Amino acid sequence: MMVEKLTRCIGAVVSGLHLGEASRNDALFAEIKALLLKHRVLFFRNQDITRAEHVAFASRFGDLETHPVAGSHPDHPGLVQVYNADQKRPYENNYHTDGLWRPTPPMGAVLRCIECPEEGGDTIWVNMVEAYRRLPDDIKRRIDGLRAKSSIEHSFGAVMSPEERANLARKNPEVEHPVVRTHPETGEKILYVGSFTTHFVNYHTPENVRFGLDKNPGAGLLLQYLQSQASVPEYQVRYRWRPNDVAVWDNRATQHYAVMDYWPAPRKMERAGIIGDKPF
Template identity: 70%
Template structure:
């Protein structure tokens, strides 16, 4: 394998490797996994693989998850089709980590480009370890103790009929997670709030709140500040897609943003999301 680091903070392009073969070779897969933990998102060009090989490679990391809104390929459960061609609306053009609304958000994902516009449709990934490390120390002292809710009802459910949105909320009630989680394999501290986050659940304490102004806008302003950290360019890598490209990312230590700047051109992606652990 040849490895080209893309930015100082995050991302590497890997060449001279075929992910179909990696899925059948434990030694090659171990090398890819080590690189993923180091660089957080890996990019592979010109990957002529089948959907079955796509799924097989993703399953090397763990079991695949389904999605309550996006449909899966009927012959390859867990392979979600993210096809945009006739609708300018997108749920992906926010900084987020996949499945934060789950009790056990995704461990990671393998995303393959089937078709993309000649220009536009890039995806940005963010190193959320650095987003935490470079917080001011007084902010760290506050957020290290906080927990926050995250939900799907106000995001994917926003365009649904009221009864369908309510059912989505009942089927997938908000999940509570630490605002700063620990990576289960590296031990790193990670800022763990994003577009799915709605509010802190333990902010209103005598330590943080003196008056109502501290409690109501104060908590919301702090959450918005933390969410905005993903937009810092020094923490990011931006990838311009070509058909046959594959991105693999660690969803625990990153967030991503799919740029919605290509309508009415088509953009067709297929993603296999990997079941994660319960954050702590």
């Protein structure tokens, strides 16, 4: 097995192995998991694996989730088909942590490229541990103990009818998470707000608010500043896909952005998301 770092901050290409074998080999899987905790996102080129092997490998990390809007492959529960063949405006082209609107967002995901355009269609991943580490000290003090709400309603629900959107919100009510979470395996601090985050829930205190202006737009401006940290190039790696490439990422410590610069060419990906734990 060979490991090639792509940036000093995040991302590595792993070669010399087959993920089908890794789904059955305890020692090989343990090596991959250790590399994932170190590099945040791993890339495996030219992985000619079956859907069953894809699901089996992802399941080594934990149980797989289903998506309330995207659904799953009929023969492989937990495998989401992200097929953008006729969409001008898909939802992936913003900086986000998958499932931040869930009480227990995904631990990670395994994404395989089925078909990609000749030009464009890259994906960007961001190291949100580094984003927190390099925040100014005064911002770290301001957000210490701060909590925020996240919701699926204003993203996936935006294109639905009012009745469908209300039903989506009833089945997936907004959730509250810490603005800075702790990685359950490494103990690292992670900046944990993204495009699903709507507002702070405990900002309006005497320490933060003297006048109404401090609360609104003050709180909103702070949230926008924190969300913007994902767009800093020094925290990122950008990957150009080829068919049968696979990416595995730690969803707890990263955000990602699927660049929408290829329409009307098709882009077809299949993703298995792994159920995570409650952020703390």
